[in-house]
Amino acid sequence: MDTTIDIFQGLRPRLFGIAYRMLGVRADAEDIVQEAWLRWQHGGIDAARIPEAWLVTVVTRMAIDRLRGAMLERERYVGPWLPEPLVEDSAESPEAALEAAGDISTAFLLMLERLGPEERAVFLLHQVFDFGYDEVAAMVGKTEAACRKILQRARERVRAERPRFAVGREQHLALLARFVEASRSGEAARVQELLTEDVSYMGDGGGKAKTTVRAVLGADRVARLVVGIERKWTDRGHHQLIEVNGAPGLLTWRDGQPDSVTSLEIREGRIAGIYVVRNPDKLGSLPKLAGRPQSS
Template identity: 45%
Template sequence: MEEEPVMTPEAAPDAGLRAFDQHRRLLFGVAYQMLGSVADAEDVVQDAWLRWSAADRSDVADPRAYLVRVATRLALDRLGSARTRRETYVGPWLPEPLLTDDARGPEEAAELGEQVSLAVLVVLETLSPTERAVFVLREVFGMSWAEVAGVLDRSEAAVRQLGHRAREHVQARRPRFDTDRRAQREVTERFLAACVGGDVDALLAVLSPGVVLLTDGGGQAKAALRPIVGADKAARFLVAVSSQGLSQPGLTVRLVDVNGAPGVVVDGPAGPAIAVSLVVADGRVEQALVVLNPDKLAGLVG
């Protein structure tokens, strides 16, 4: 018996495609927040499309609720195996950075905002999968408790308890940050200039005394295997790495929005090679998150 062809967006009925496209950005956002991976989030959206295109949509009263439920469950299924892989990861694990500047549209950048900062996603990694789902749906996307309960097939009382616990956990661990984007950008520019210029003193002036530097090479790029704590150690490491890395021919440096905040992307001949995301508070860098793993840089193509 001949297999039926898999329905693609191009071949699907216009109404079904329009309904899916209307919620595509939301589905990507939910999956990315759940998984911290651009590639995995895109896979979840594709799988959600396949389920949507094969579903009897005459029985779907609320396409948004249906699709969010599908995407959340697909993300939960992936999260377990992803966490198993991270147990053997070489060095600190950081989420995949995502370009959120005007190249992806100001509306999308505004929607993503501070909630997708790499620092917040790192904190979300410390939640249980279900707590993370509740936090993302409720705190990030503003769904009602009834909607969250429907997505997860739990009672409202249960998801409220999970949500309260997750919110307290995140608030206790998320770093302080400046809300003034102009101040964030100014500090980022000073940070970049000091790194490029190899100026340790200038870096010390922009780093908080207790700054934490995390570098994610995933065993594929040279990186520190443990967090570097303290301005002096972080400054000397950054200058040493910059003098070696930024001196290579064919590199260009972009100051762009990475995960809803000013950041730095270094491009090589083959594409993005380094991404830097900073947490700025009181005019100084509290955290510097540097992603060098080439497998995690696809979301930074301009």
């Protein structure tokens, strides 16, 4: 028979996956999972008829409360807000895979920003984690009818932005390599060939690192921006291939320090979104990746 520790550890990736998708901040998600563990030890073990349902309920409700406060903070955020990149040494790590349940891409997490806390919880629990309406209702403290209405409203709000095409890893890697090569060529036209017409570039500096203060839109403008940035820093840095939110991405080193994490949104074989996190508060877990040989 599994011990209580075994039960919790077996569910931990799912609990983290829910909390991270709700909040987009790794440290906050880990805090919530740790708090769930403490509650599990102090009364939860005896109260839980179904351990998974009990623990998911605890994590979901804490995440809803935490998100309400976070949304107010994000209204005062300097420049675009991007989720903290979930960077792992290997795509096989438990937290990177998040039990392979649904999408954890930056584009998907940004899409969720259109939803309020309860909408986000209902959407994730039903659409991503496959809980039934009766289970979701119990987890968020609503009736089944209310959850159905909430989910319908959430679907309408995100339908136009949901990723429509799955991108294979090899295709993603190949396009990423071409993007780096084109950026370093100094020729904006080469970069532009890889972009969709409506491509967007978003940089998150949080007021602590220099980047764009708003999203840059359009293939021509984005291509010129990317080439300009690369030209400025070519002699002082290099790119390292890493796993970012379950897909290939780039860790950029400048002057020997982690400077940014870049992830791409790909649509029909072209780059539709470029997301660059430079806020040092969101790069705290990156030094452990130093010295990896995969760089360009």
